[in-house]
Amino acid sequence: MDSAIETVDQSLASKEVVLTVDQVSKKFCRSLKRSLMYGIQDIGSEILGLGRHSDTLRKGEFWALQQVSLTLNKGEALGLVGSNGSGKTTLLRIISGLIKPDTGNVKVKGHVAPLIALGAGFNPVLTGRENIYANMSILGLSNREIHQQFDQVVDFAEIGEAIDAPVHSYSSGMAARLGFACAVHAKPNILLIDEVLAVGDVKFRLKCDRKLRELKDQGTSFILVSHNAYTILAICSSAIYLKKGEALFWGDTHTAMQRYEEDLFIQDSQKITGQFFRSEKDLKNSNGLDITGLFFREDGHILETSPFSGQSIDFCIRCRVREAISRVSVRIAIRDLSQEEGDPLLFFNSYDDQVYLDLPAGEHEVRVRMLYLGLGMGTYTMRVFVAQGDPPAYTLDRVDYFRFAVRKQPGQGKAQFYQPHSWSLQSEQ
Amino acid sequence: MPKPDSPLPEVVYTPDSRLQHPLALLKAMGQDLLASRELAWRLMVRDMSAQYRQSLLGFAWAFVPPIVTAIGLTLANNANVLNVGVTELPYPAYVMFSVSLWQTFTEALTGPLQAITTAKPMLVRINFPREAIILSKLGQIFVNFGIKLILIVGLFIWFKISVPWTIVLAPVALIHLIALGTGIGLILAPIGGLYEDVSKGLTLLIGIWLFFTPVIFPVPQSGLFATLVQLNPVTPLLVSARDLATVGMVPDSTHFGIASLLAIASLLLGWLIYRLSLPFVIERMSA
Numbered sequence: 001m002d003s004a005i006e007t008v009d010q011s012l013a014s015k016e017v018v019l020t021v022d023q024v025s026k027k028f029c030r031s032l033k034r035s036l037m038y039g040i041q042d043i044g045s046e047i048l049g050l051g052r053h054s055d056t057l058r059k060g061e062f063w064a065l066q067q068v069s070l071t072l073n074k075g076e077a078l079g080l081v082g083s084n085g086s087g088k089t090t091l092l093r094i095i096s097g098l099i100k101p102d103t104g105n106v107k108v109k110g111h112v113a114p115l116i117a118l119g120a121g122f123n124p125v126l127t128g129r130e131n132i133y134a135n136m137s138i139l140g141l142s143n144r145e146i147h148q149q150f151d152q153v154v155d156f157a158e159i160g161e162a163i164d165a166p167v168h169s170y171s172s173g174m175a176a177r178l179g180f181a182c183a184v185h186a187k188p189n190i191l192l193i194d195e196v197l198a199v200g201d202v203k204f205r206l207k208c209d210r211k212l213r214e215l216k217d218q219g220t221s222f223i224l225v226s227h228n229a230y231t232i233l234a235i236c237s238s239a240i241y242l243k244k245g246e247a248l249f250w251g252d253t254h255t256a257m258q259r260y261e262e263d264l265f266i267q268d269s270q271k272i273t274g275q276f277f278r279s280e281k282d283l284k285n286s287n288g289l290d291i292t293g294l295f296f297r298e299d300g301h302i303l304e305t306s307p308f309s310g311q312s313i314d315f316c317i318r319c320r321v322r323e324a325i326s327r328v329s330v331r332i333a334i335r336d337l338s339q340e341e342g343d344p345l346l347f348f349n350s351y352d353d354q355v356y357l358d359l360p361a362g363e364h365e366v367r368v369r370m371l372y373l374g375l376g377m378g379t380y381t382m383r384v385f386v387a388q389g390d391p392p393a394y395t396l397d398r399v400d401y402f403r404f405a406v407r408k409q410p411g412q413g414k415a416q417f418y419q420p421h422s423w424s425l426q427s428e429q
Numbered sequence: 430m431p432k433p434d435s436p437l438p439e440v441v442y443t444p445d446s447r448l449q450h451p452l453a454l455l456k457a458m459g460q461d462l463l464a465s466r467e468l469a470w471r472l473m474v475r476d477m478s479a480q481y482r483q484s485l486l487g488f489a490w491a492f493v494p495p496i497v498t499a500i501g502l503t504l505a506n507n508a509n510v511l512n513v514g515v516t517e518l519p520y521p522a523y524v525m526f527s528v529s530l531w532q533t534f535t536e537a538l539t540g541p542l543q544a545i546t547t548a549k550p551m552l553v554r555i556n557f558p559r560e561a562i563i564l565s566k567l568g569q570i571f572v573n574f575g576i577k578l579i580l581i582v583g584l585f586i587w588f589k590i591s592v593p594w595t596i597v598l599a600p601v602a603l604i605h606l607i608a609l610g611t612g613i614g615l616i617l618a619p620i621g622g623l624y625e626d627v628s629k630g631l632t633l634l635i636g637i638w639l640f641f642t643p644v645i646f647p648v649p650q651s652g653l654f655a656t657l658v659q660l661n662p663v664t665p666l667l668v669s670a671r672d673l674a675t676v677g678m679v680p681d682s683t684h685f686g687i688a689s690l691l692a693i694a695s696l697l698l699g700w701l702i703y704r705l706s707l708p709f710v711i712e713r714m715s716a
Binding site for chain 2: 040094125133139
């Protein structure tokens with residue numbers, strides 16, 4: 001292929017739209033029995049040429065995809081992120097024309113190759129050679145075109161001698177490589193990639209990334225579905241965040257990933273405020289000290305939202321003391337939300353730090369200063385004990401389950417732990 | 430391939446029934462049929478080589494079943510267990526030829542549903558011309574019949590049966606027979622893709638259907654049974670294919686004409702139904 005011509009052509013047509021998805025919805029039904037019945041119903045109205053009222057839900061149906069719109073230009077890569085069941089694959093299947101949308105429409109220009117289908121149509125009994133021919137035929141190439149590409153495919157897949165061995169003797173990595181090689185050498189105009197870049201070893205993955213970038217430069221457009229933030233960030237210039245079938249965000253990749261990861265790691269982010277308040281106990285149940293609030297402060301102001309990883313904050317325990325108590329100590333244990341038992345991630349004990357509090361009657365606020373919040377983005381639970389004595393044997397009050405979330409700042413890499421650090425350069429001349 | 434010069438073909442997917450744009454539908458059907466030839470050939474080669482590679486007897490499987498059936502029926506006939514009356518040909522040749530034709534019909538009948546079932550992993554992932562798997566299946570049916578034909582020719586030579594010139598017309602009847610089977614198969618296939626009942630029912634239907642088709646017995650001449658056999662659209666097609674190759678005439682050209690029209694009509698209708706309903710089947714298959 002003449003690369004100079006390709007480049008010129010691409011710059012001329014750089015704004016050429018190859019795919020338009022306009023207000024597309026799709027409904028599904030969870031009950032198999034009903035789903036099959038609706039299938040027959042739909043087939044019936046399709047064959048009779050009737051409208052099938054696809055824009056209204058029937059009993060037991062729900063929207064698997066709701067009013068999703070997007071456009072894709074030539075040579076552009078679009079990321080699709082969202083948790084399992086958010087409708088990513090459904091969207092790809094509508095775009096490739098496998099299933100019909102229930103509302104809206106999809107306009108596709110050119111040939112679409114789905115990489116959802118690594119090695120679809122591979123027959124384990126047949127040799128790699130025979131399977132390449134079959135697979136690439138399915139992807140829409142003529143015999144002549146396959147013949148021309150054949151050596152490149154074998155080369156790329158690094159199959160070598162094994163090309164004439166039956167595919168069932170291949171390792172899973174080899175089969176996946178062969179499938180990937182077939183798909184990228186089918187030279188489609190739009191390539192739909194669904195979670196398949198995780199095949200093979202690191203070396204092959206890098207090769208895949210290179211190949212994809214090369215295709216992109218040649219004018220192939222992509223839609224990429226991946227849970228791996230780096231893959232999306234490396235290849236895609238924009239991304240869509242799907243949640244429960246709705247496109248919550250469409251724009252730059254960083255923001256989309258940020259929204260996705262926040263939702264993924266911070267469950268029910270609306271419910272978790274990072275604050276906890278309760279009224280004091282009645283006399284009968286009180287041990288003399290009642291915890292009435294748990295929250296964070298930054299520069300003395302109470303934080304209304306979740307703190308950032310690495311933020312300089314105070315954790316505050318507000319309590320009400322009925323009669324003066326001496327030798328009070330506070331214990332705090334923080335665990336990951338998913339972690340029930342075992343050593344906590346963080347543990348503070350004022351007793352270990354030889355800090356004792358003598359509290360007169362009244363309202364108090366105990367503050368733990370954290371110069372840098374070391375926790376990474378996520379959801380955590382905290383246990384707080386307030387005890388008296390030396391050693392602190394007598395529990396005055398406790399909170400067993402304070403849920404809070406930690407966010408990350410835009411531009412901050414996702415990590416489990418925040419390490420305060422600084423950079424410097426020392427050069428010798 | 431991204432070809433810079435040729436404008437890219439544009440496809441639009443909408444929720445509306447494609448019957449509302451019949452011209453576009455017909456055009457797409459024609460295009461896909463043309464586009465699927467090479468793929469159909471590939472798939473056929475793939476399926477047949479895979480099928481015979483993992484078997485010791487290989488291609489023998491194409492003729493073992495009719496031989497076994499023919500031997501069994503001949504024995505039964507000779508022992509007077511089965512009283513089929515007089516056939517124009519020596520019974521072994523008659524039954525072998527008829528059974529081969531019947532089997533070709535049933536292969537055509539079950540072909541589309543089988544094609545959908547085996548190609549399911551491909552169907553739910555790649556949008557290739559859906560006609561290809563049907564064409565590939567038809568190709569396999571012809572190849573299977575060709576193999577059986579070798580056997581039939583052998584029997585004809587053995588029994589020194591002379592063939593009339595009309596044998597050159599026999600393939601027309603055979604093609605109509607396959608068209609009828611494929612047509613009915615295509616009409617049933619989409620529902621069969623959703624409900625298991627269809628494939629089970631089809632097996633049952635084939636068993637019953639055989640009784641009303643002059644395969645192991647000659648065409649009955651009178652009585653209620655004769656009427657039923659004559660109403661069966663397979664009868665004129667199968668009998669014509671057989672008689673054109675042996676007796677040298679079409680026994681009942683009116684019935685043959687009606688059955689042929691029915692065959693062509695069902696094939697076209699089946700194709701349309703198959704094409705229109707497959708997206709809905711795929712949607713539910715993977716769900």
